[in-house]
Amino acid sequence: FKFQGLKKKIPVVFSLLLIIYLSVWVRSSTLSSPTVLDYDPWWFYRYAKMILDHNLRIPEWDIQSFYPPGRPIGRFQGWPYTMIFFYFLFKIFIPTITFMKAAIYSPLIMVALTVIPAYLLGKELSNELGGLMVALFAVLAPSFIGVSMAGYCDTDAPVAFWFFTSIYSIVVALKKPKWYTLTFAIVSNLLFIWNWGGGWITLILFTLFI
DSSP states (O other): OHHHHHHHHHHHHHHHHHHHHHHHHTTGGGTTOSSOOSHHHHHHHHHHHHHHHTTTOOOSEETTTTTTTOEEOOSOOHHHHHHHHHHHHHHHHOTTOOHHHHHHHHHHHHHHHHHHHHHHHHHHHSOHHHHHHHHHHHHSOHHHHHTSSTTOOSSHHHHHHHHHHHHHHHHHHHHSOOHHHHHHHHHHHHHHHHHOTTTTHHHHHHHHHO
């Protein structure tokens, strides 16, 4: 019986891996870029590098913004910390990797991870096929591809991941209000807010719909 159940999961797992591969492949043409792409991605790269150089602490003042005299640094810096985490993770396997290269790879990692909560949300609201369709269209939307290419380390890719994750966590918490589902929903939404100042949008939308 267990073998039969596992056998049914193989096509789903294969489909998810294929979607992850496609999501990374269509964004890989800029992997050879010597630097991150565009202005906003550079802003997040610079903040992440600044945090890395300050022993993982957020500096109080950014002297390069509105120069002179600069401006205070905001608290919503989850995405730069995530890039730093990817850098440390890469260094385990590739000791010579630079922080710039880790930042170039970071959008691809977030897009690949987005497939999972997108699939889980679609499956929760419909079925296995619905989950696969949500995952496919979520990561292969042309407008999303354009702002999540390799090297485009703006917040678009992490916002997509946390948006699907936060929605899925709330849906699960409403259907099965247990301590662990509620904890998952709270943590997911807090991380969404920490990664992006507009992360309140999920809670606002659910409140309005209710």
